[in-house]
Amino acid sequence: MPSVCSRVLPALLLALSLAACAQDPAVEPVAPLSGLSSTYTDPYAWLETPDSPDALAWVARQNQRTLAELTQDAPLSDFISTATLLAHEASEEGGSGALPSGGAVDGKDPAVTTIDGVRHVYAGSNCYGTVDPDAPPPAPGADPVVMGRTCLVSLSRTGEDAVEVREYDPVAKAYVPGGFHLPYAKQTVVWLDHDTLLVARGWDSSDAALTRSGYPYVVKVVQRGQPLDQAHEIFQGRVTDTSVSPAIFRDRQGHRAIVLVRRPSYFTTEHYLVEGRHTLKLGLPPLAELAVLANGQLVVKLGQDWQTASGRTFPAGSYVSVDLDAARHDPAKLKAAPVYLPGPREAVTNLVKARSHLVVTSDENVRGRLTVLTRIDGGWKTTRVDLPDMSAVSIKSSSEDKDKLTVTVAGFLTPQAVWSVDLDSAAATLVKAGSPGFDASPYTVDQWQAASTDGTAIPYFIVHRKDMVLSGDNPTLLTAYGGFNLSRLPTYSATIGKLWLDRGGVYVVANIRGGGEFGPAWHEAALKTHRQKSFDDFTAVARDLIQRQVTRPARLGISGGSNGGLLMGVALTQHPDLWGAVAIKVPLLDMLRYEAIAAGSSWVAEYGSVSVPEERAFLASISPYQRLDPSRTYPETLIMTATHDDRVGPGHARKFAARMEALGKPVLFYESDEGGHGTRGLDDAARARGPALELAYFASRLMPRHAERPVGGQVVAGAAD
Template identity: 90%
Template sequence: MPSPTRFPILARVLPALALALSLAACATNPPVDAAPPLSGLSSTYTDPYAWLENANAPDALAWVAQQNARTLAELTRDAPLADFTTTATLLAQEASEEGGSGALPSGGAVDGKDPAVTTIDGVRHVYAGSNCFGTLDPDAPPPAPGAEPVVVGRTCLVSLSRTGEDAVEVREYDPAAKAYVPGGFHLPYAKQTVVWLDHDTLLVARGWDSSGTAMTRAGYPYVVKVLQRGQRLEEAHEIFRGLVTDTSVSPAVFRDRQGHRAIVLVRRPTYFTTEHYLVEGRRTLRLGLPPLAELAVLANGQLVVKLGQDWQAATGRTFPGGSYVSVDLDAARHEPAKLRAAPVYLPGPHEAVTNLVKARSHLVVTSDENVRGRLTILTRADGGWKAQRVDLPDMSAISIKSSSEDKDKLTVSVAGFLTPQALWSVDLDSAAATLVKAGTPGFDASPYTVDQWQAVSTDGTAIPYFIVHRKDMALYGDNPTLLTAYGGFNLSRLPAYSATIGKLWLDRGGVYVVANIRGGGEFGPAWHEAALKTHRQKSFDDFTAVARDLISRQVTRSARLGISGGSNGGLLMGVALTQHPDLWGAVAIKVPLLDMLRYEAIAAGASWVAEYGSVSVPEERAFLASISPYQRLDPTRTYPETLIMTATHDDRVGPGHARKFAARMEALGKPVLFYESDEGGHGTRGLDDAARARGPALELAYFTSRLMGRRTDHAAGGQVVAGAAD
């Protein structure tokens, strides 16, 4: 699941010292209410495996080592694990070579081929993003049309993680010298958000104690300070303090080509809700935006806002959730509580907006229409915005790779299930798209096709899903099928290219299915809200409906049907396993939440109450108890063998959920395999090629051995043939 803190927008020239003093003078706290203690975490059962929640406890790590050894031994004996690992590693190496030049985006050498890894003082770090600052050269002539202005004194704040965790160390880096700035900004390891005010001033949200761990209950910063170049952390000036019960507080600075700027402090009382404070000299003004809203860009003096809910502006007009609207910055300064808004982009009925960026003369929106990527150019016309679609390949995911507010061109990536990521250059004046670089295929896709089908959920809702299969797929209910979904946090499962899936699953006779269930963001805010808190069973029912649809269409049968999901998708897999154990032939649960009666007390779990509900609310606790996979394991039921995977250094979900679930399954005599990586965090960021390949190889070796045994080849007249694992 995503981190609740958003990386900030780059700021440019501001009068540093005067601004810092005025910011310190306007230090603002939100209204303070007595924060109720978390309650209801204790339950009527005694948890004999609570000791496994301590990620680095010696006894827990000893248990992990024992489980890892058993799992590797079993999959080495029963599955082509070594071959899969070799193939997956080669594919990962090819992807690394395809994806980068071995340089940080801000310049500078790195180790090996992976542009996400660098070494400082002999210690390997994971590159987690950069945020750069420079000033326009006052002596340079005006740039030619379409050219970028000359920037001098450019340095970058580079965020570095030890193992792919959310916590980072921040260091100032000079891309021209390809070196870290001697005596430059250096913020110790912590979960933190840092933005430039000017070359010598930062806005920082982090834990301000000596260990950097004084955070909200959710584990994120809630105090923002101004830090001057040369100051120690303890000398920084506090300008804003949230509550320990908030999810997080973070700063952002917006600027446009016309010289407007907006300094904004974003308080998140919950994971999804926001309060936006506009800093004006010694004043801090709360903007009258709805709780579900995000600032996107500042353009032509207009703050562009993405709405997560329907909103009636001060003009009386109501804008639908999922829209982009604009608010005049100067008007907001004068009447911050009564904001007038104008439409920028209103999505269609089956469309969900995903991103908006600004170019020199245009705004550009990416969206998904019926779960297919779209790119739309917005141009000022007749006091509003004219929209023009860009013609790009269908049945694909589209994302913006690079853009500049100084040019009317951008680069987008386009990828599908059978087409690797390709780079396209888009001329925003003409809306013409030109293929710049086609991706290198990792497998031969010519035998396969992609269809988009629909299942009908329990309440009659149509649930779309993608199915990737051979063009000559036989519908005799015997195809090994791997089904995956996510269904949470307003995040969408879009077409995505995986050479590993192609080579190690499709080429061995498998079918691959991605379900777009409620809880995700595939059709905008309403699709997400339909499965929040006590309504989450809808998401689980949607997933089950897709599985039953595949069986009813004779694509597969339960013994050949495997399911896989990670993070919130891991919770989905746990519920699918415990609610319908007879429906699956194999189950992979990755970096999951599984103990929903204690999730608020584990890692960053407290930040997700807005998604799942809280055990401190009786109705929500009752629902969580009814679906929590850890508690719903039934000694009397038969479960398919389950593979559970996690990471020791996952500081977002934590490894405790996965460990405890595996331990309980084992104690109940249920078939379970467990593997925990000591590399990476909640995902694969910063892993080298071999480490990045290890997880998929392990998972697909498991599914191959469990789902691709001997089966009938109906296309060959009913002859029994050996499966790929034989």
């Protein structure tokens, strides 16, 4: 059987041999695009069509040129081999099982399977039958009624968000004969009972039941063996919504809530209880999410301050509970009780239920915390679990049947470890330490902060050698995200360790506004026309690193993907003199057309809309595609995307690269034909290829040609200055 590394190298060598013969067509420079005018001509609009022959031919030429240049300037094959081996070891480290939570059907790789030759499997834990939800409530102390278990697995062709859904038997390791089978689509599917599903999807080939963002807004009931065209509709949103999806909440006491979640915009929600043939709109605030149902109480996470029917106000970021029976009786006038109120520098991230407790994960000053909540005298007692600091904490598995759960803990220098937590005592025990992919002993992690333009303190993590010299000459890789209420937490990456730190690099993660590091207010501070704060925060961290003499512009590289790709594009066009190298991955870059590309229209609540004059003016002022300036000098930029990205779409990256090339600016472009928006569902080799290309690029552009010196426990030579 060939090794995981050997599968990728022949393809690389073939691409390089083709590159030796390929000739890029001459490209005439173009005039600056007028982003401030009401209309403009886009000479590269043809690159927005993902699978057009002309666009794919352009992609092939760019890929060949990029691979040839990186192979010439860096030991690219070594980077790919090392990254692939590390990815394979990480997959093996994940362990095996019949159907791990969020994992694959065959259990070997947490995101990959090969049943029926289909590699990409998501949502493998969507199983029915662990507990019979329709059985009478069990007597105190009695075991729940356990039924047969089948699961819904979501199969993707190339890693997109669209999936095919099939019913699977994890014991027989086979699809259920005559079982549920929903064709390929963007869809949400939940069990109502063993023979009934609630499904939101496009219901015909014309996509008539999809929103303008490309997501479902019609929910129907599908019975076992029933053709989809005979499914019964129970709810319809609007084509202008972001999406509509069903959800089922159950508890051990036999309560069940059938909920339809309508999202008029990306962040706002409306929740409807389904009662027989009626739907009851719950009087929850627009920025709210249902978490769990426990003891007949709906637990709600608040994204905004909420004054309830009783007159009490709960702050944004809190968990509160609403009585389910009371909600059915008077859904518009809800009363609530506090469950968990975070501190001023804390952001709650998740809540799960166990047999006698609730458990909350949160980030306090961007460091993971785990808290056990115990119901006492009508209130909730909180007990903090002692876990390693400077880490990210996430819940791996939990069950209503017991008062134990397992969590994973990982840091920049400590691989993901599994801990068992006894919830009655709040005691944590290490079950399995992660296997290190590199020697972390020479390194340390600090948390520093920089002052942004408006004086706001912006924290950032810096991973570096313990004996780092503040000479201003350390090759430094800075990354951030800054959007959609998502946080950048300590994350273990053996690839970063082996291919960057061990080569003498410094790694920095900035926690800028727009993310969720400090709760909803941190996110809201950089929404729409306030987004320049996020960009300024990032620049402030870069300047702080330079001022502290960690690095200098010629040694400073920046990298980000998706919304972080937009951040990189803005950093490149606003401050090109600050960076020695820039990597922009699966990005948004044409902010005057983002609403018309892939799922872009779903993010108006985050970025604003060109249909609003004030918001359009701001988008035009920051849009990287329009702000490229023929008169400015830019560092060489690496742009990476995926043909099958059905969320952001490859058009942004393609057009930006084409325009940089036409303006005579140094640019490298690479587009993968595997995966979608990110690496979900990819095998080891495909998942490793992107980071390997990126780190080979940064090593060749940022690492100075000094005499050989020891770094990371080995002697290496730097690349060209």
